[in-house]
Amino acid sequence: MELFKEDKVYNFLGKGKIFFIASFVLFFISIAIIAIKGFSFGIDFTGGTVVQIKYTQDAPIGKIRESLKKSELFEHATVSEFGSSQEIVIKTPASTVGLSNDIGDTTKEILKDTGEFEIRRVDMVGPKVGDELRVKGLTAFLLTLLAIMATVTFRYEWRFALAAIIAIVHDIVITFGFVSFFEVDFNIESVAALLMILGYSIHDTIIVYDRVRENIEESKETDFVYLINEAVSRTQSRTSLTSLTVFFVVLTLYVFGGDIMLGFSFPMLVGVVIGTYSSIFVAAQLVVWTGFSVGAYRQKLAEKVKNQAEKERMRAQFESGVM
Amino acid sequence: MKPNFRLIILALATIFGLIFSAPSLLQLDSGKKVTLGLDLQGGLHMLLGVKDEEAISSRIKSIAASVKNFSEKKDIIVDSFSFDEDSVTIVLLDKDEVKTIKEYLTAIKGSAITVDGNNISVSLTAEEVSRTKEQAISQAIETIRNRLDQFGLSEPTVTRQGESQILVELAGIKTADEEQRARELISRSAKLELMAVDEDRAARVNSMSKADAASYGDVILEDANNPQIKHLVREIPILDGSMLTDAHVGFDQNNRPLINFTLNAEGAEIFGDFTGKSVGKRLAVVLDGKVYSAPNINERIGGGSGQISGSYTVVEAKDLAIALRSGSLLVPIYVMEKRSVGPSLGADSIRAALLALASGFGLVILFMMFYYGLAGVIANIAVVINLFIILGLISLLGATLTLPGMAGIVLHIGLAVDSNIIINERIREGLRAGIPPSRAIAEGYQKAMRAILDSNITQILACTILYAYGTGAIKGFAVTLSMGLLASMLTAIVGTYGIYQLFMSRIEKNKNYTLWFGMSKRKGA
Numbered sequence: 001m002e003l004f005k006e007d008k009v010y011n012f013l014g015k016g017k018i019f020f021i022a023s024f025v026l027f028f029i030s031i032a033i034i035a036i037k038g039f040s041f042g043i044d045f046t047g048g049t050v051v052q053i054k055y056t057q058d059a060p061i062g063k064i065r066e067s068l069k070k071s072e073l074f075e076h077a078t079v080s081e082f083g084s085s086q087e088i089v090i091k092t093p094a095s096t097v098g099l100s101n102d103i104g105d106t107t108k109e110i111l112k113d114t115g116e117f118e119i120r121r122v123d124m125v126g127p128k129v130g131d132e133l134r135v136k137g138l139t140a141f142l143l144t145l146l147a148i149m150a151t152v153t154f155r156y157e158w159r160f161a162l163a164a165i166i167a168i169v170h171d172i173v174i175t176f177g178f179v180s181f182f183e184v185d186f187n188i189e190s191v192a193a194l195l196m197i198l199g200y201s202i203h204d205t206i207i208v209y210d211r212v213r214e215n216i217e218e219s220k221e222t223d224f225v226y227l228i229n230e231a232v233s234r235t236q237s238r239t240s241l242t243s244l245t246v247f248f249v250v251l252t253l254y255v256f257g258g259d260i261m262l263g264f265s266f267p268m269l270v271g272v273v274i275g276t277y278s279s280i281f282v283a284a285q286l287v288v289w290t291g292f293s294v295g296a297y298r299q300k301l302a303e304k305v306k307n308q309a310e311k312e313r314m315r316a317q318f319e320s321g322v323m
Numbered sequence: 324m325k326p327n328f329r330l331i332i333l334a335l336a337t338i339f340g341l342i343f344s345a346p347s348l349l350q351l352d353s354g355k356k357v358t359l360g361l362d363l364q365g366g367l368h369m370l371l372g373v374k375d376e377e378a379i380s381s382r383i384k385s386i387a388a389s390v391k392n393f394s395e396k397k398d399i400i401v402d403s404f405s406f407d408e409d410s411v412t413i414v415l416l417d418k419d420e421v422k423t424i425k426e427y428l429t430a431i432k433g434s435a436i437t438v439d440g441n442n443i444s445v446s447l448t449a450e451e452v453s454r455t456k457e458q459a460i461s462q463a464i465e466t467i468r469n470r471l472d473q474f475g476l477s478e479p480t481v482t483r484q485g486e487s488q489i490l491v492e493l494a495g496i497k498t499a500d501e502e503q504r505a506r507e508l509i510s511r512s513a514k515l516e517l518m519a520v521d522e523d524r525a526a527r528v529n530s531m532s533k534a535d536a537a538s539y540g541d542v543i544l545e546d547a548n549n550p551q552i553k554h555l556v557r558e559i560p561i562l563d564g565s566m567l568t569d570a571h572v573g574f575d576q577n578n579r580p581l582i583n584f585t586l587n588a589e590g591a592e593i594f595g596d597f598t599g600k601s602v603g604k605r606l607a608v609v610l611d612g613k614v615y616s617a618p619n620i621n622e623r624i625g626g627g628s629g630q631i632s633g634s635y636t637v638v639e640a641k642d643l644a645i646a647l648r649s650g651s652l653l654v655p656i657y658v659m660e661k662r663s664v665g666p667s668l669g670a671d672s673i674r675a676a677l678l679a680l681a682s683g684f685g686l687v688i689l690f691m692m693f694y695y696g697l698a699g700v701i702a703n704i705a706v707v708i709n710l711f712i713i714l715g716l717i718s719l720l721g722a723t724l725t726l727p728g729m730a731g732i733v734l735h736i737g738l739a740v741d742s743n744i745i746i747n748e749r750i751r752e753g754l755r756a757g758i759p760p761s762r763a764i765a766e767g768y769q770k771a772m773r774a775i776l777d778s779n780i781t782q783i784l785a786c787t788i789l790y791a792y793g794t795g796a797i798k799g800f801a802v803t804l805s806m807g808l809l810a811s812m813l814t815a816i817v818g819t820y821g822i823y824q825l826f827m828s829r830i831e832k833n834k835n836y837t838l839w840f841g842m843s844k845r846k847g848a
Contacts, residue, residue, distance in 0.1 A: 001694045002751075002843045052668065097657040099371075099510030104663065105503055119499055120668035124661040129370065140792035147784045155777055189727060192789065192797050196734065196804075199785040203738075203778040207745065210774035238741075238748045245690060245744075246737035249683035253733055256679040260672065264730055 004237035009230045012281060013288065019281040027170055030177025037180045042187030042263065045134050047127035048093040049073075049103045052082060056116040059088045063114045070110045073103055083259050087120075095124045137191045144195055148202050156209055157297065163286035164205050167278045171201045175271040182266070189264035197271030200246070204239055204279035211235045212284060216294055217301060224294045228284045236280060243276035329821030333708070336813050340711030343719045355718045360725030360799060363673050365666030366494040367502050370659045371467075371509075373487050377654045378459035379409050379452055386431060386445055387411045388559070393427050402441075410446035417441075459654045460487050467491065467656075469649035470508050474642075488659065502663055504642060510656060512611050513646035515564035515584070517594070517629070518544075518556040520605035520617055528555040547613040547633050554614045556607045561597050566590030570647035572640045573630070580640040581632040584647060591627025599623035610643075676729035683733050691740055695747050696841035701822045702743035705814040709739050712810040713803060722806075728799030735807035742815035746771045751840055760830045760839075764823050768816070775816065779808050 043050055053059070061079055068074035068090065077092035096103045104122035111117065145165060152161035175197055179186060211231035221227055250272055254265040346354030361368050387404050390413060394401050402414040415421055418441050425443060428436050433451025437444045447455065464481055467489065471479035480492040491509065496502045521541045524531070528543060536543050536555060546552035570584040586594055598606070598620050607617040608631050615633045635643065687706070691699035713732060717724055749771045753763030783805050790801035823830070836842040 001841055003694075054667075097372075097659075099369075099656065099658055100503075100507045102506070102658065102661065104499070104661075108499060118665060118667065120665040122661065122663045124658070126372075126659040128372075129660045136792045140788050143792070144785050144788045147788065148781055151777075151781050151784065188793075188797060189730075192727060192793070192800050195785055195789050199782045200738075202781050202785075203741075206778040206781065207774050210777060214770070234752070235748075238744050241694070241744050241748075242738075242741040245687045245740050246734070248686040248690065249679075249733050249737035252679040252683035252686070253730055256675050256682065257730065258672075258675045260726070261675075261730060264727065268734070 002237075004240070008233065009226070010233045010236070012229050012232045013225050013285055014229075016285050016288075019285070023170060023278070023282055026174050026177075030174045030180075033177045034173075034180045037183070039176075039180055039186040040183050042185045042190075043091070043123060043125045043130070044188040045130045045137075045186070046093065047095055047125050047130040048091065049095050049122065049124040051090045051104060051107050051119060051123075052087065052121035053090070053107075053111070053117050054087045054120050055114075056086070058085045059117075060114050061088060064088065064090070064111060067110050067114055071106055073106060095126050097126065133188065137188075140191070141194065141198075144198055148198070152202075152206070152209075156213060157292070159287055159290040159292045160209055162290055163283055164202060164209070166286055167205055167283040168198055168201050170282060171197060171271060171274045171278050174274050175267050178270045179267050184266045185263045187263040189261070190267055193264045193267040193271065196268060197275060200272065201275040201278065204243075204275055205283040207238065208232060208235050208279055208284050209287075212287070216297055222294055224288060224292060227294065228288065232280055232284055239276060239279055243272060247272050327821055327824045329817050330825055331821075333814065333818035333821050336712055336810075336818065337708050340708055340713075340715045343715030344711045347714060347718050355721065357714065357718045358721060358723045359669075359673075360723045360728065361492060361494055361662070361669075362664050362726045363669045363724065363729075364494055365496065365664050365669040366492065367496050367505065368493075368660075368662040369491045369506075369509075370484065370661075371489040371491060371656045372659045373460050373463055373489065374655045374657065375456040375459050375487050376408070378455050379447060380406075381653070382447060382455050383409065383411050383445070386428075386434065387413070389431075390424065390427070390445075394424065397423065399423065409452070410444055413443045413445070415441050415443070456487065460489070462650075462653055463656060464489055466650050466652050467509050470645055471505070473645045473649065474505060474508060476505075489656070496663070497666060499665075504638070508642045508646060510652075511643075511646045512652045512655070513564065513643070513649075514611055514651040515567060515631075515647060516560040516609040517562050518560045518607045518609050519597070519601065520607050521555045521557055522604050525555045525605075528553045531555065544607070544609060544612060544614050547610070547615045554607055554617060556609070556614070560609070561606075562586070562590050562593050564647060564651050566593075567647060570644045572637065572644050575632060579632070580635065580637045581630050582640055582644050582647065583628065583630055586627035586629075588627070591625070594627055594629075595623060595625045672726050673729075676726060676733070680729065680733050680736070684736050687736055687740055691743075694841050695743075696838050698743075698747050698750070698840045701819050702740050702747070702815070704822070705743065705811070705819050706736060706739050708818065709807065709810045709814045710736075712814070713806050716806045716810070717803065722802050723799055724803070725799035727797055728803040731800040731803035732807065735804055735811075739807060739811045739815060742771070742775050742811060743819060745775060746816075746819070747840065751842055754836055754840065754842065760834070761827055764820070764827075768820050772816065775812075779812060783808055 059081070061081070065079050068077050068079070073094040073096070074090070074092050075094070077090055079088055079090050081087065082089040090107065092103075094103065103124060104119060107122075108119055145168070148168070149161045149165055152164050172194060176194070179190065208231055211234055212228055215221070215227045215231050219227070247269075250265060250268045253261060254269050257265050343355070345351060347357040383406065387406070391401065391404070399420045400416040402416050405412045405414070413424065415424065421438060421441065421443060425436060425438060428434050428443070428445055433448050433454070435446050435448045460483065464483055468479070468481040471481060471491070471493070476493055476495055478494065480490070482490050484490045493505055496505065521539065524539060524541065531543065533543060537558070540558050541555050542558050544554050544556055546554060566586050566589055568585050568587045570582055572580055573583040575581050601620050602622060604620055605617045606620055608615045608629070610631060615631050688703045691702050693699070695702065710732070713735070716722075746767050749767035750763050753766055754760065758766070786801045786805040786808070790798050790805075793801060830839050
């Protein structure tokens with residue numbers, strides 16, 4: 001089966017303005033959503049407690065809310081269904097420090113009249129841990145960006161790196177705009193998703209860049225726009241196909257992974273789509289706007305080859321004892 | 324058809340994967356199995372903080388106590404002791420005595436002394452402060468470890484994290500009650516003290532304030548069974564739990580559980596001397612600041628053994644005995660983070676993750692076969708081998724498989740075929756251009772290689788950072804994903820090429836690109 005006509009060069013850049021405007025609009029809408037709605041940060045970051053309880057019958061949510069009022073630990077608690085009508089999750093910003101009688105024990109005690117249940121999970125994070133995690137998450141994110149910037153600069157050129165970073169930020173902001181809009185919990189798994197999207201996005205982008213580089217090196221074409229169009233057209237089938245397989249697995253995680261994986265699977269689902277879009281329509285295009293010159297790059301390459309040849313010539317001379 | 328070196332590498336990798344993943348997959352008794360994370364098998368994960376500043380204040384208190392002893396012996400009159408968080412100021416009545424006290428204090432290791440008139444302030448040097456804190460933490464870790472070892476769970480982990488945090492991981496906790504028991508056992512300070520009841524003033528205890536008691540050198544303690552009952556005991560204990568060598572559960576004549584303890588030689592001697600001197604008086608058995616019993620001393624008690632009786636269940640008595648045996652916690656600990664997962668939820672998570680794995684895997688495999696024909700089958704073989712290798716590596720390295728780790732494997736399946744998609748697309752390009760298959764394949768691999776390497780290296784870099792900065796479960800994600808990436812370079816790049824080489828002569832002969840590479844039939848082809 002073939003879905004893409006390989007020999008045709010599509011004019012992706014010709015419609016560059018449309019995509020640019022689309023990305024621009026989506027990007028700023030996302031920023032606006034995040035600014036207005038913010039994230040519903042999980043307890044990993046804010047501190048607090050999550051208790052997951054499974055009842056043997058339908059969970060009596062009204063009664064549970066009523067019972068929770070007995071303890072001030074649950075003053076700002078929310079109770080919601082989790083996966084099925086028998087299972088609920090209680091979230092409260094409070095946490096306890098004592099070992100022998102903690103918030104999980106309290107929950108068990110005050111809910112004992114609401115029916116037969118089993119406490120399946122108690123996650124409690126103190127406020128200090130949350131702060132530490134936030135710092136760590138942000139550091140990890142920035143370090144990864146830096147590492148990518150360095151690798152791409154080393155393997156390609158700084159303009160490529162710059163464009164790649166802009167594309168990544170574009171992907172991540174839009175993805176998390178969706179996360180904010182749909183009020184999906186932002187927890188430690190979401191940070192993993194964020195870094196994965198980052199990795200995935202750069203992976204896609206590099207495949208396209210590699211083709212651009214190959215085209216520059218192998219063809220005589222001087223029109224950079226054409227070279228990019230050709231590279232994007234050639235890699236488009238692989239970009240789409242891989243995105244499809246990744247999309248398959250992320251979709252199964254989203255469908256079967258349950259609510260517990262939602263903080264990971266939802267951003268991944270959005271991120272894969274946005275990442276694919278930006279690799280095809282945004283990343284390569286950005287390189288054009290950074291003022292990349294094919295001529296200069298070829299010259300640099302030629303010089304590199306010349307230097308290499310010169311070195312080898314010298315070595316050969318040295319070894320043959322002419323010097 | 325003859326084997327080539329790539330095929331041999333693939334075969335070796337396959338054997339490796341099969342051998343090391345077999346114990347986990349077939350649930351064999353021998354061999355290393357995959358360790359499931361607490362989120363998958365159920366258990367308790369706690370990050371504990373240590374109030375190490377309390378170690379400093381108790382050091383200061385003990386210095387003050389020794390100064391008190393010393394001054395009493397030398398007949399030096401101390402006007403007052405005033406305690407700060409990390410220092411004590413001793414005010415002397417006579418300025419001439421300052422020198423003697425100062426000399427005594429200088430001899431104490433790690434003390435920092437400042438003198439101002441009649442006032443002597445003692446604190447600890449910065450070096451001593453960090454040494455004391457360090458000691459408090461390692462003592463706490465050691466004690467908690469000892470207690471949990473005797474609790475009866477398989478492989479409890481107690482490790483230090485960061486500067487002053489303790490990570491406790493208990494797998495296999497089944498019920499909420501069991502979890503609570505474990506937590507109580509960990510947190511119990513288990514400080515045993517034998518104290519003399521102040522018989523002269525004991526009758527007045529209910530009308531006495533704390534300050535009154537202190538002025539006589541006494542303290543007022545609650546009764547363990549009935550908080551209404553107060554006991555007046557001498558402040559400085561006769562001996563404490565550090566001289567205890569053994570504690571175990573016994574039963575009294577009414578068959579109620581109690582704890583028998585044995586003292587070491589030094590403790591036994593002090594105990595014998597004291598009881599000999601104090602016949603007719605009472606001895607309070609104090610545990611964690613509460614009086615458990617205060618029996619009359621009828622005669623000198625030699626042999627150094629005693630009992631703690633109280634109203635507790637056999638299980639409570641057992642845990643208490645464990646806590647006493649493993650020594651007391653010198654500093655209080657508190658919970659910074661706790662995650663507990665019931666075994667049923669863990670099983671549900673495994674089921675959900677396996678379902679996602681199976682269906683994601685199925686979709687990808689079908690798609691590859693459908694789109695690429697036999698080339699897709701070859702890529703699929705690589706993915707399957709890849710999975711075995713990941714599992715084998717996890718078992719072999721003793722890494723822990725967590726829920727995010729399983730998500731990482733699922734995600735990896737989608738990414739693993741990518742190398743083969745890149746390669747297959749390249750091969751198709753070559754074939755379309757009319758290049759013969761053997762050259763198309765060779766060029767396809769060669770050209771795809773650079774892109775694959777570039778992008779895999781960036782991704783492994785991202786995983787490394789994720790590992791370094793992630794916590795527990797996230798680390799598992801980074802581990803499985805980077806193992807997958809490494810394994811896929813072997814199977815997808817080297818291995819599949821080997822398979823093509825094996826069938827090369829056939830491909831060349833029948834030239835059926837639709838069958839081999841899933842290409843559409845075209846006019847003239």
